[in-house]
Amino acid sequence: MEWSVPVNSMLKDEVNKLNYTLIPEGFKGDVREVRLMQECLSKLIDGLGEQSADAQGLNKVITTAEKLRNTATHVLYLLKDANAKDGSGDVIGMLKVGRKHLFLFDEHDQVCEVEPLCVLDFYVKRDRQRHGYGRLLFDHMLADNETSPFEIAIDGPSPKMEQFLARNYGVDRLLHQNNNFAVAPQFFQHTNELRSSLCSTPAVSAAVGRFAAPKPASAIANVIHGTGALYRPKSSG
Numbered sequence: 001m002e003w004s005v006p007v008n009s010m011l012k013d014e015v016n017k018l019n020y021t022l023i024p025e026g027f028k029g030d031v032r033e034v035r036l037m038q039e040c041l042s043k044l045i046d047g048l049g050e051q052s053a054d055a056q057g058l059n060k061v062i063t064t065a066e067k068l069r070n071t072a073t074h075v076l077y078l079l080k081d082a083n084a085k086d087g088s089g090d091v092i093g094m095l096k097v098g099r100k101h102l103f104l105f106d107e108h109d110q111v112c113e114v115e116p117l118c119v120l121d122f123y124v125k126r127d128r129q130r131h132g133y134g135r136l137l138f139d140h141m142l143a144d145n146e147t148s149p150f151e152i153a154i155d156g157p158s159p160k161m162e163q164f165l166a167r168n169y170g171v172d173r174l175l176h177q178n179n180n181f182a183v184a185p186q187f188f189q190h191t192n193e194l195r196s197s198l199c200s201t202p203a204v205s206a207a208v209g210r211f212a213a214p215k216p217a218s219a220i221a222n223v224i225h226g227t228g229a230l231y232r233p234k235s236s237g
């Protein structure tokens with residue numbers, strides 16, 4: 001599919017950070033140019049989201065431009081190949097993260113209430129996989145958030161994701177939780193200081209992430225974009 005705005009004109013860097021404004025850092029333009037850019041970027045994000053869901057065998061799409069616009073706490077990193085498409089550039093991968101309020105059990109079945117940074121969606125285009133692009137994207141996200149693979153939670157890790165973490169970061173196993181998230185066993189070493197104050201047994205473990213109940217739309221996004229009528233409440237992560 002051809003985009004009316006070349007990727008290199010929308011995204012300046014190799015890894016580009018996007019939030020609910022859908023305006024990449026460094027993008028300059030008037031109102032008309034911003035609208036056109038957002039429209040093109042939205043199609044591009046929606047396409048990647050569908051490919052990611054397909055690759056993971058999910059029956060619903062996790063990442064769409066609309067969900068990003070409605071969720072002020074989510075960040076999407078887009079990886080660009082500036083030389084693709086005869087020099088007009090192409091987006092070849094994406095990584096979505098956000099904080100979630102979670103109850104997680106360690107190896108001794110002790111529960112902790114935490115709000116870690118979570119990997120919500122991660123995808124590198126099929127013909128670009130196993131070339132180090134996922135690592136590049138993930139390293140950028142870790143540095144940007146000053147965190148490590150042992151301090152984050154993964155929402156519904158696929159087998160490829162587990163192999164990716166083992167191969168690139170030495171995370172050789174994950175503790176899978178009932179709420180569909182998974183963390184490295186070392187995760188709980190980082191939360192030790194929180195234990196005494198936060199550990200308790202919740203009556204009900206809240207459904208979160210890919211299985212979360214619908215939440216109201218972000219009011220701030222509506223104020224900024226004036227799009228209350230266009231953007232409905234998101235259904236999940």
Ligand code: ACO
Binds near residue numbers: 052128159160
């Ligand atoms: N089969 C098995 N392992 C794989 C595969 C594959 N097809 N592709 C990547 N990996 C793992 C391997 O450990 C590989 O190392 P190896 O080639 O030495 O065996 C390592 O990842 C390669 O690292 P990168 O090249 O940096 O990773 P890549 O660019 O392939 O990106 C990603 C990794 C994003 C998981 C990619 O494979 C992908 O998009 N997979 C399909 C979608 C998916 O499963 N996403 C993760 C869902 S979980 C979530 O989003 C929370």
